[in-house]
Amino acid sequence: MACLLGIDNGLTVTKAVVFDEQGTPLAVCRERVPQSVPQPHHVERDMRVLWDATARAIHAAITQSGRAPGEIVAVAVTAHGDGLYLVDxxxxALGPGILSLDSRAGSTLSKWKATGVSDRALALSGQQPHVSAASTLLAWIRDHDPARYARIGHVLGCKDWLRLCLTGQAGMDRTEASTAFTDVNTQTYSPELLEQLGLLELQGCLPPIHHPAxxxxxxxxxxxxxxxxxxxxPVATGLHxxxxSALGIGAHRADVVGIVAGTYSINEVVSTAPVTDPRWFCRSAIQPGQWNNMAISPASATNYDWFIDTLCTGEREAAESEGISVHKHLSPEIARALAQPSTLLYHPYLYGSPHGAVASAGFLGLHGWHDRGDMLAAVLEGVAFNHRVHVDALREGFSATDIRLTGGISRNPLIAQLFADVLGLPVTVSATDEAAAWGAALCAGAAVGLYDDVQSDPRDMQALDxxxxxxxxxxxIRDGRYRIHQQIAQGLMPHWESLASLETLQ
Structure with missing residues (x-):
């Protein structure tokens, strides 16, 4: 039986997953990839170390799968979007890869906003540049590291670097190219956009655009x-x-909002026409003539992870000794707290927000009778509320009758129900293991004719959903709490700058 290899690289882990042709994972192998922060706002990693770790993960996955290498008929890579991986x-590799958590180019972005470049980019490309976009980072390198800028041979995303290591061929897919460099209408590279961004001399460094499959x-x-x-x-182009992830859970289609609750609050819906708005990115979908509209902010489930890692270490150790997950250990506390009235609200802005990078996280309405369960419930509710900010925006521009949710926290039925109550729409959770890697594997299978196209998922989705x-x-109840949550967020906007200034006081 034919097998497929899906490679999925995130911000801290690279993994290789061998699937059989029915979509069942046969082996999953992970390798951690260290990040470096050489100075404030710079978040990087060694590109060669990334390739070494990925190669080890692939080798281990093939070995553990018990299948012969010849049974793997195709490979595809997916990886974190945005950031920048340059080669000569x-x-x-031309220096370290820059991750999507990097914010060194804040001054560049501020200048573009002040001079109207961001607004012109929205009209041309379907999105305003953001601080970790490849275009913003390239402009920063042009101004601050001209020697490196002059040596650029190819501008790549993370997955494109890994595919280059696998094949020796530089390329980019439609979904990745549209994050920074394409015309929103033609879905091809835009010289006019490059000129607006001051990057026209790099036109020849943008690699060929291929279909993901x-x-x-x-x-x-x-x-x-x-x-x-x-x-x-054969190696397929792969995708963002x-x-x-949306493809892997059956959400990459019209009228469905695909939600990824992870490091970022990701909310996306496919359309058959480009619709631009500063509240979302209008990017190319997998198929030509379709667009993937993404409303995002770095304010999702990592807030929950931070709380557990920082304040629940004892519970984690106790859960591990009992052979259960810490999430299962804490669920009864969270369920009790969600079922009763509370003044406690949480704004999940530890790492960013829809209100800009200066916003910060915080509990409000906290009293002495609240306990850890109340705080955890508030964190999860705040995460769902932040997704609603983006979903409400998308519903103004697009039809949406269903939600498909993925991400680690979605496996908890309590949290999936919370999302349904907060969003006011049915929420479907798929029992898909390794959704992003499976999405890549679907591209690999379609590329070699194993599947008719990337939407021809061979699995019984009804059984998984x-x-x-x-x-x-x-x-x-959640509607009323959401309105107050948003009123407070708006009221705090004049004060976040003042709070941030406290960092500079001795």
Whole structure:
């Protein structure tokens, strides 16, 4: 039976997943990839270390799958979007890769906003540049590291760097190219946009754009020796991980809002016409003539992870000793807190917000009778509220009758129900393991004719799906709490700058 290899690289972990042709994971192997923060706002990682770790993960996954390398008929890569991975004309790494958590280019972005460049970019590309966009980072490098800028051979995303290591071929897919460089109407590279951004001289450094399910190269002899794959195995172009996750759970289609609750609050819906608005990115979808409209902010489930990692270490150790997850250990506390009235609200802005980078997180309405369960419930409610900010914006521009939710916290039925009550729409959670890697594998299978196209998922989705309907009583309660939550957020906007200034006081 044919097998597929999906490679999924996040901000801290790179993984390789071997699937059989029915979509069942046969082996999942992970390798941590260290980040470096050489100075404030710079978040990077060594590109060669990333490739080494990925090659080890691939080799281990093939070994653990018990399948012969020749049974893997195609490979595809997905990885975090935005950020920047530069190579020289020979394909060698040109300094460290820059992650999407990087914010060094804040001054560049401020200048573009003040001079109207951001607004012109919205009209041309379907989105305003943001601080970790490849375009913003390139402009920063142009101004602050001209020697590196002059040596640029190819401008790549993370997955494109890994595919270059596998195949020796530089390329980019539609979803990645549209994050910074394409015309929103033609979905091709835009010289006018590059000129507006002051990057026209890099036009020749942008690699060819391929369909995510096109064969973009083959495993080289050198890559085969590192990974255990057979030389000559086809490698599909792959796609941005957010789009891959939506594809993997069956959400990459019209009228469905795909939500990824992870490091970022990701909310996306496919349309058949471009609709631009500063509240979302209008990017290319997988198929030509379709657009993926993404409303995002770095304010989602990492707030919950932070609380547990910082304040629940004892509970984590106790849960591990009992052989259960800390999330299961804490669920009864959260359920009790969600079921009773509370003044406690939480704004989940530890790492960013829809209100700009200066906003910060905080509890309000906290009293001495509140306990850890109340705080955890408020954190999760605040995360769902932040997703609603984006979903409400998308529903103004697009039809949306259903929600499909993924991310670690979505596996908890209590939280999936909370999302349904907060969003006021049915929420479907798929029991898909490794959704992004499976989305990549679907591209690989379609590229070699194993599937008719990327939407031809061979799995029984009905058997995998659990649907959560909004509870009318709870929906009314959450609506009222959401309105107060947003009023407070708006009221705090004049004060976040003052709070941030406290960092500079001795």
């Amino acid at each position: 004309a020979h394909g060698d 096109a064969v973009a190269g083959h495993i080289t002899t050198a890559a085969a020796a590192r990974t255990g794959l057979l030389a000559g195995t 991980d957010v789009t891959a 659990t649907r959560f309907e909004p509870d009318p009583v709870q929906q009314t």
